[in-house]
Amino acid sequence: xxxxxxxxxxxxxxxxxxxxxxxxxxxxxxxxxxxxxxxxxxxxxxxxxxxxxxxxxxxxxxxxxxxxxxxxxxxxxxxxxxxxxxxxxxxxxxxxxxxxxxxxxxxxxxxxxxxxxxxxxxxxxxxxxxxxxxxxxxxxxxxxx
Numbered sequence: 001x002x003x004x005x006x007x008x009x010x011x012x013x014x015x016x017x018x019x020x021x022x023x024x025x026x027x028x029x030x031x032x033x034x035x036x037x038x039x040x041x042x043x044x045x046x047x048x049x050x051x052x053x054x055x056x057x058x059x060x061x062x063x064x065x066x067x068x069x070x071x072x073x074x075x076x077x078x079x080x081x082x083x084x085x086x087x088x089x090x091x092x093x094x095x096x097x098x099x100x101x102x103x104x105x106x107x108x109x110x111x112x113x114x115x116x117x118x119x120x121x122x123x124x125x126x127x128x129x130x131x132x133x134x135x136x137x138x139x140x141x142x143x144x145x
Contacts, residue, residue: 022078023132030070031124037062038120052107055116059106060099067095079139090144094134101127 011017041058045051071091075083102123109119138144 019078019136020132023074023136026070026073026078027128027132029073030066031128033069034062034066035120035124037065039117042116052110055110056103056107059103059120063099063102070095074135074139079136081139084145086144087138090138090141091135094131094138097134098127098131101130 038058038061041061042055045054045058071088072083074091075081075087081087105123105126106119109122110116114122
C-alpha cells in the first residue's frame with residue numbers, strides 16, 4: 001500500500017500531470033457551462049419536435065459562453081501564462097477546429113438517433129482530448145507568445 005501511495009505522490013509531482021489535471025478541472029467547468037446553457041435553451045424551446053437549426057444554435061450559444069470562460073481559465077489557471085492577442089488568436093483558431101468537430105459529431109449522433117439532450121455527451125468524450133492537444137500547443141508554442 002505504501003508503494004502505491006509513493007507512486008501516486010511521484011506522479012502528482014510531475015508538472016505535465018498537474019497541468020493535465022488543471023486542464024480537466026477547467027474543461028469540466030467549461031463543459032458544465034456549455035451543456036447547462038444548451039439544456040436550458042432546449043428547455044425554453046419546450047415541446048414541439050426536434051428542430052436541428054434550433055438545436056445547433058443552442059449548442060453554439062453554449063459553446064461561445066464556455067469559450068470565453070475557458071480562455072481565461074486556461075491561460076491563468078491551467079497553463080499559468082498571460083493572455084495576449086497572439087494567444088487569443090491561437091486559442092480562437094484551435095477552438096474553431098474544435099467547434100467544427102463538436103457540430104459534426106453532434107449532428108452525427110442526432111442523425112443516428114441519440115436524443116438531443118444526450119447527444120452532447122459522446123461528443124464531449126471524443127472532442128475534449130483533441131482540444132487539450134490543440135490548446136496546449138497554443139499556450140506552450142513559441143509562435144503564440
